Amino acid sequence: xxxxxQQALGKRRSADSDRIIGWVLAAVASLAVLTLVFIILFIAExxxxxxxxxxxxxxxxxxxxxxxxxxxxxxxxxxxxxLVTAGAVLFAFPLGLxxxxxxxxxxxxxxxxxxxxxxxxxxGIPSVVYGFLGLILLVPMLANLFSGQTTSGFCWLAGxxxxxxxxxxxxxxxxDDALRSVPNTYREASLGLGATKWExxxxxxxPAAAPGIAAAAILGIGRAIGETMAVMMVTGNTALLPEPxxxxxxxxxxxxxxxxxxxxxxxxxxxxxxxxxxxxxxLMVIILFINLAARALVARSQRRFTGTPAGRFEIWYEKxxxxxMEVCGRHRLQLLRQxxxxxxxxxxLFFIVSLFAPFGEAVVLAAIVxxxxxxLLTDGVRRLGxxxxxxxxxxxxxxxxxxxxxxxxxxIGYVVINGAPALxxxxxxxxxxxxxxxxxxxxxxxxxxxxLAGTALIALPVGxxxxxxxxxxxxxxxxxRLIRDAVxxxxxxxxxxxxxxxxxxxxxxxxxxISLLAGCVTLALMVLPVIIRTTxxxxxxxxxxxxxxxxxxxxxxxxxxFHVVLPAALSGIVTGAVLSLGRAxxxxxxxxxxxxxxxxxxxxxxxxxxxxxxxxxxxYLASExxxxxxxxxxxxxVLLIIVLGMFAVATAxxxxxxxxxx
Numbered sequence: 001x002x003x004x005x006q007q008a009l010g011k012r013r014s015a016d017s018d019r020i021i022g023w024v025l026a027a028v029a030s031l032a033v034l035t036l037v038f039i040i041l042f043i044a045e046x047x048x049x050x051x052x053x054x055x056x057x058x059x060x061x062x063x064x065x066x067x068x069x070x071x072x073x074x075x076x077x078x079x080x081x082x083l084v085t086a087g088a089v090l091f092a093f094p095l096g097l098x099x100x101x102x103x104x105x106x107x108x109x110x111x112x113x114x115x116x117x118x119x120x121x122x123x124g125i126p127s128v129v130y131g132f133l134g135l136i137l138l139v140p141m142l143a144n145l146f147s148g149q150t151t152s153g154f155c156w157l158a159g160x161x162x163x164x165x166x167x168x169x170x171x172x173x174x175x176d177d178a179l180r181s182v183p184n185t186y187r188e189a190s191l192g193l194g195a196t197k198w199e200x201x202x203x204x205x206x207p208a209a210a211p212g213i214a215a216a217a218i219l220g221i222g223r224a225i226g227e228t229m230a231v232m233m234v235t236g237n238t239a240l241l242p243e244p245x246x247x248x249x250x251x252x253x254x255x256x257x258x259x260x261x262x263x264x265x266x267x268x269x270x271x272x273x274x275x276x277x278x279x280x281x282x283l284m285v286i287i288l289f290i291n292l293a294a295r296a297l298v299a300r301s302q303r304r305f306t307g308t309p310a311g312r313f314e315i316w317y318e319k320x321x322x323x324x325m326e327v328c329g330r331h332r333l334q335l336l337r338q339x340x341x342x343x344x345x346x347x348x349l350f351f352i353v354s355l356f357a358p359f360g361e362a363v364v365l366a367a368i369v370x371x372x373x374x375x376l377l378t379d380g381v382r383r384l385g386x387x388x389x390x391x392x393x394x395x396x397x398x399x400x401x402x403x404x405x406x407x408x409x410x411x412i413g414y415v416v417i418n419g420a421p422a423l424x425x426x427x428x429x430x431x432x433x434x435x436x437x438x439x440x441x442x443x444x445x446x447x448x449x450x451x452l453a454g455t456a457l458i459a460l461p462v463g464x465x466x467x468x469x470x471x472x473x474x475x476x477x478x479x480x481r482l483i484r485d486a487v488x489x490x491x492x493x494x495x496x497x498x499x500x501x502x503x504x505x506x507x508x509x510x511x512x513x514i515s516l517l518a519g520c521v522t523l524a525l526m527v528l529p530v531i532i533r534t535t536x537x538x539x540x541x542x543x544x545x546x547x548x549x550x551x552x553x554x555x556x557x558x559x560x561x562f563h564v565v566l567p568a569a570l571s572g573i574v575t576g577a578v579l580s581l582g583r584a585x586x587x588x589x590x591x592x593x594x595x596x597x598x599x600x601x602x603x604x605x606x607x608x609x610x611x612x613x614x615x616x617x618x619x620y621l622a623s624e625x626x627x628x629x630x631x632x633x634x635x636x637x638v639l640l641i642i643v644l645g646m647f648a649v650a651t652a653x654x655x656x657x658x659x660x661x662x
Contacts, residue, residue: 021558026467033486035525042504043281049274066237067272074336076241078418080252087160088224093217096171104179105201113371117651120235123169124647126586128615129636131233134162142594144495150249154236158249162230178212198390216288218294222287228589232257255283255494282499296522419637422630436599439647447611454520455584459528467535472561491529502594517607519595527580536577538569573651583645588615614639
């Protein structure tokens, strides 16, 4: 009887211990909610002055942005952001969807294993490197090719092309996941009815995965809208509406570029300072709606095949869709879809033709080519035969894959070829001279590594514990849903907004000043949602049999989680951590407000001292205009080696883990 009492007491202590650990993990995970709340509060509080002086509506609709004359009209900045984003999606979505179809449905297994990590390298290239290459290669190329339309090459076409390349990994990854989530029974049923593989893809798989593919396009839009450094370096940064609006060779300025360019010169607390925070608030609202739409579409796509219950928004959407179909009728709805496809083709062709012709000619030529394509495709498919159409489609998708790989090879190869001669012992170990435009980059390398180490020390423990809580302890209650939603919102927040928050909260309010500590905390908050999500997914993928075996041997839930589950999920957690730190290593916007200086004559002795960093140093060299080109290429190559090296390590760990699981 005494033994029975001892056992009961031990079980009670174990239950109490599990409960306390669950509370601690919940408190750690709640830091994501607190972070989001503080970001919103600081951004909104610092926006109040300009709202009181100008009025919110006049600020949004005003067409003139001249802070030096106290004129704050953001419509040209919002329009510039939307134009560059629209061009980026027009460029990236056809390539991304074609490559996703090839990876999911056509590529051999070995080719897929090579292509998928290769495409992910696009996401690993820092945005400042894209901007540097756009400045060196793309802008002069556009100026030479279209000398009649642009004299400088700086235009929103250049920004759209760069952002399109940067958005490719997001579109490919989400579209590929959506296509692969379609059950194999759909494919088998279609093929069993005599359809070819291409007909199955076109008429069954893609329509079934349509919500997920639409979510990929929306996430690509969010990625493009939130980009700062690349678009700032190639669009010309003129705060005026293009004339005419569809002039793709006009210079524009985006919301993010305006914040990054003007914040270093603003007086804290001034109306101009407040106006930039209001721009950040507008940007956050836009991206929040984009992410909510993407989440709803992804959830709808998953619900089709998993049977999970629909949320309120999805139920409302389904009802409205059913009502719309009843009003229109199925035949009219098909006509509407066909008209929409034709309109999209026309818009795409118009932008292509307008590169070489004035507006009137471009409209006529685009209409003629659209009609001709419709006739040729309809009649040509009948004449070619189904098998030849399938062969042509397969070749087309493979050609897209080859084009994307060539694009990646050009980007990386150009930096390597031009940067390798600049690498030397003196370049890597000396301090910069002549205002940072000559000498070495030693303090920039050290500063980058210090920022990475500090970010890892802050973000990894919090992110891993929060992810573990969401995977193992959180149910489906209001608190856990709130934490998940906060993590998703933080994950979609642009890096420049984190930079503004770091400036307002850490540098100014807490008095840390421009320092290594302020930069590390800002970067840690930025990568925290990525670490949380990757940890959550890695822990969820651990087989439940391991948990059951551990509990059957008498282990508590906490012992099972920390001694069995987390070690089993270690490779996935490490992969997510390395990927997030690789992203932090290439970021410029968050640290340019919080941590970095242009030049350092000696290394700092305290975490409250500022540092140099490779991304900001490359931006300074590229924008300065009088630096030695070899120094720019060498800096870009060193930064690329660090970031892509981390991505390569993460990819190797993931591939090894997949082989083990197989």
